Amino acid sequence: MTTFEEQSEGHSEAQVRVHVFRDDALGDHDAVGLAQAIRRGEVSAAEAARDASARVRAVEDRLNAVQVHLDIPVHGSGSGGALAGVPTFVKDNTDFQGLPTGHGSLAFAPRAARRHAPFTRQFLSTGVTVLGKTRLPEFGFSPTTEYEAGEPVRNPWHTGHSAGGSSGGSAALVAAGAVPIAHANDGGGSIRIPAACCGLVGLKPTRGRMVANAQGRQLPIDLVTDGVVSRSVRDSAAFLAAAEQHWRNPKLPPVGLVEGPSDRRLRIGLLVDSPNGVRSDDDTREAVTETARRLERLGHTVEPVELSIDPHFTDDFLTYWGMLSFLIGVTGRTLGTDFDRRRMDSLSRGLRESYARDWRTTPGVLRRLKRTRLAYAAAFRGLDLILSPVLAHTTPPLGHLSPTVPYATLIERLVNYVAFTPVNNVVGTPSISVPATRTNPDGLPIGVMFSGRPGAERKLLELAFELEADQAFRRLQDV
Template identity: 90%
Template structure:
């Protein structure tokens, strides 16, 4: 742990069974007999204990680690955590909410089974904001999840607990999911790789598959591109969607040079801040230096997109309030936090717009596809400004102020959730003046995960991503 003025960095890297390994490296060491899965689990648990009092990232610990079903899987023996909005047999699923008392899940969610098929060893569950609605993992009456790069700042959301543990070196990889940016936002905030797969690439998310528009996709956050690539290949071996082209195992850059569109300001009209713009512009210059073609492009989506997405977001909160007793008989929607209540109340005022909202959101795929004519990928910011301090996006902030701040921050990521296209956040080459990572985002057409991973591999090889171990 290092402290400079009000800045505190927290990490758990040390000379133990985990060492500096990413998940692929640790799994290889376990296969070779250099360390055992039991040693890796023990040392990961010790690392978690060393940082948890400062990060507040863990919701539930497992006293006896649970080994995955894939003994020969890509990540056999690698310690990890599952996000606490996904059922894991025997553990409560709390969804980050105090509106009910969670009960132990009777069975694994479909994605939990897919994740376990990779061979991971589950140590527990990570924290998220209430029902995953917020881009920061903060609460009205509990300690927030803190960013290990700077504990005075947000770790992002909604997969903030997972991102904090991975960035701090407590585990090399962790489960995350993304319904509006919730893989990519914490990846950007914590200096990680965060791939949101194409809709349908992994098994359907248990919470969203029956919604009129499925916007949630599961995945992981990791410290290396090869970990995200290995996860996707391993998940595909458990189940592959025949409607999508297979990805297979991506192991490095491609020789193919790409045409990449450049977007600096968001479709909702929010101008990205200077630090973020420079990180994206510098990445564009690096790409051109590597032989790719980068050209400005405009994503001309419906001007109502932001309000429509906000209405749909409100619908989700409304549905939680209506169906909450399925989570626990003591569920009381009055105990939901300020963001959840505000979203629900705003939706109730505008519920008659719902059919038009869903129709327009589904049509977003048309201008999105038009923007890609002649292009392979699009480069943009992940977020409109750098990672905010704790409290800026707290659910205790009055709703009218809070929702304005959220919309000025989460201005790029939701389009991919609505259209169902893949998108990846990778760390920019430099950190902010106060030592925080900045993420840049690449987006593609449906099924373009291989291209995204190949380009991410190339950027990582060109200039290694900043690490807390070296910061």
């Protein structure tokens, strides 16, 4: 069966909506609904995997979201997991035993991983069935999944636009209905950005909520947290609770299974423009202010808030990002013996070369970044959560953030796009992207973001449940 494709009025043939929702074992179930159907015996895990694979094959030539598609799916640990039998994908920057980990790069030929990464084991403990690996931009450095050579990952809502990054492959598959849920991780917004671009729920957990990877523990600031992108709040909540059954950080309050809104009314801060001075575009501002009006109608208190971060924050974050690229260039042979840093794409090379010029500033950069937690904590005095945009402007067309764009221009565009999400990575705090509205006339999703103090995942999920119950998130198959 072919994909559903609908021509967007006034646009070229390449710019269409694409989805593969149909009457098969998956239907239009979310992950929790499919797991329940499997437990009831209405469908089998094998049927779900078979039909998901068929959906992936049907949509892949339009979305380019898949790095590896397994002939034989790998089932999670036992049938007792909360998401037992739910088909999914792992992002291709995370080791999965027997599969190569390519990190989206042409700088080396990846070899098969000898063992699962710690997070992979945690992911499999939920009972999911892994069908393969999804694509990401090189080393996850970009907020769009595009390449110097090869096809980009396309947004199923509008295939002429970005699916976001770095978890763009996962988000495209979930939004298009190929699988209900997929692995994502976030080092500067890489769960929340593609969730916003593709009309999904994307929760970035608190630092330390998920099992840590070895590389992150060795860095002065561990930016990256693993999680998922999903089409419903309950899927993200169910995943988090199931992952906690595998391993729970004793230094954080347990989340448990969140199943709906709370009766507690919250004090929520409203941040419309970025703390680094970037003004949000009109569509984004309207999405955030309309969400604030909805919250007030639901009985919450919303008030303006200032997040007074260091004026050097953006430059410092870019320097730290450049340090990561520099370290990859130095240690790349651990990824593959043929690693050649000259084959890294222009964004990675530009970040690396910029750091090589400015490396002496590293101690000051680290001090200032670590102090960001003080400004963040100060902003939360008297507040429960903060509402903001996910991104400073709506989803750009493919090419706007491509690594083929000259480095200086590309960095300026990145800074003016990814202006809200990195603070949570530096401070280590949780935040969630939820769908809010859509652009006119293109119909692209716009997400809004809620951020909390460390360990506030339950509060974030409860509020997301309330917004979803108040006004169901618009689904691609219903457009």
